[in-house]
Amino acid sequence: MLIHTFSEYGRVRITIHEINGTIDLDKTLKIHNYHLIMLESGSISVDLNFNLLTMTAHSTLHISSGDTIRSIQPSGIVKGYHFIFSSEFQNEMRTVRKSPINPQLKRQFPFQTFTSDEYSNLNDSVRKIIRYIEIPSHHFRSTVIKNEIMNLLLDISDKRRNDHQIIPDHDIKDHNESIRKRFRNLINGYSSEHHQVSWYAEALKISPDYLSKIVREYDGTSASVWIHKSIIETAKSLLKDLDLSIKEISLRLNFPDQSSFGRFFKSITGQSPKAFREGLTGR
Numbered sequence: 001m002l003i004h005t006f007s008e009y010g011r012v013r014i015t016i017h018e019i020n021g022t023i024d025l026d027k028t029l030k031i032h033n034y035h036l037i038m039l040e041s042g043s044i045s046v047d048l049n050f051n052l053l054t055m056t057a058h059s060t061l062h063i064s065s066g067d068t069i070r071s072i073q074p075s076g077i078v079k080g081y082h083f084i085f086s087s088e089f090q091n092e093m094r095t096v097r098k099s100p101i102n103p104q105l106k107r108q109f110p111f112q113t114f115t116s117d118e119y120s121n122l123n124d125s126v127r128k129i130i131r132y133i134e135i136p137s138h139h140f141r142s143t144v145i146k147n148e149i150m151n152l153l154l155d156i157s158d159k160r161r162n163d164h165q166i167i168p169d170h171d172i173k174d175h176n177e178s179i180r181k182r183f184r185n186l187i188n189g190y191s192s193e194h195h196q197v198s199w200y201a202e203a204l205k206i207s208p209d210y211l212s213k214i215v216r217e218y219d220g221t222s223a224s225v226w227i228h229k230s231i232i233e234t235a236k237s238l239l240k241d242l243d244l245s246i247k248e249i250s251l252r253l254n255f256p257d258q259s260s261f262g263r264f265f266k267s268i269t270g271q272s273p274k275a276f277r278e279g280l281t282g283r
Contacts (some may be wrong), residue, residue: 004133006145013089014149016130017082023072034062034085036153042078047071051208052196053111058119060112060156065090081126093150102115112160125152163205176214179204181209183223189255191230193254197223234270235261239277245271 002018023044037044037060044055047070050061055061063069065087074146083095114122129148132141155179186200194200200223208223215223231253234262238249248260263275 004130005134006030006165008142011086011088013086014133014145015084016126016133017084019080019082020077021074021078023074032065033087034065034090035084036085037061037063037080038119038126038154039078039080040119040123041080042074042076044078045071045073048110049207053198054278055111056113058114058116059152060114060122062110062112067170072192074210092146093153097193103194112156114159114165117148118159122155123151125155158177161265176217179206179211179214180218183215187226187230191227192234194254195231196229197227197256200227228268232265235265236276239273240280242277242281249273 002020004016005012006014018036018037020036027275037055039055039057039061041061043057044061046053046061048061049068050070053061097106125148127237129145129152132138132148133147135141138144182204183200186203190199192276197208197211203212204211212223215221215226219226235249235253238244239246243254246261247258250258253261255261255264262272264273265271269276271279
């Protein structure tokens, strides 16, 4: 793995690892610096803050200070770049007006995808950064590298804002209400098939933590409770159809077996599917 390091005043400010098959974050790790992973090819499964995310080709992932990485598993021919920015460099970037380093936004939207052409432009920027890192004699090396890093982060941030329609803080309440409504619509259509908060967060292009935060702020409960409530409502409706066996209902609701469905149903309602059905028929 090739490693490029930019130092200033005797301290390492930026480290760039060229990913070629492996990535050096394979154990439980509390992040203390800001990381940016750019994936050119292959895929990587990342357990970030106890949520499983899958990076695909032409995507980026931001990992902020304070985040927890439990595992990173590459798959296929994995190529790309892994940036590590020192805390000093982060602080310097945050002093810039409209800084692209915004920890709150990066936790809400850590994952970003790009078209082939868009990623190619990002890749060109990285190659330019590396080229200047390897030319220590350039009189304006430090300024050029910082400007190119800023341009790279701004391009990624611009894409994120456009894709997620990120709006000013004074309109965030309306934005969150929109996400809440879209989440409800997704549940109504897909809760029988998808039971995990992470699936809905990915569909909404936000992080599971941010989705849960929105739901809790509006309803005082968790996103998973909404999903479970929808599954139970559908289950009760299906149980009223006596032509359907409980095993068939379990399969329709995407449970691995009847026992799993039974345990889930009882944990929410306090009675088994069979007891619920018998209560309806009086038998």
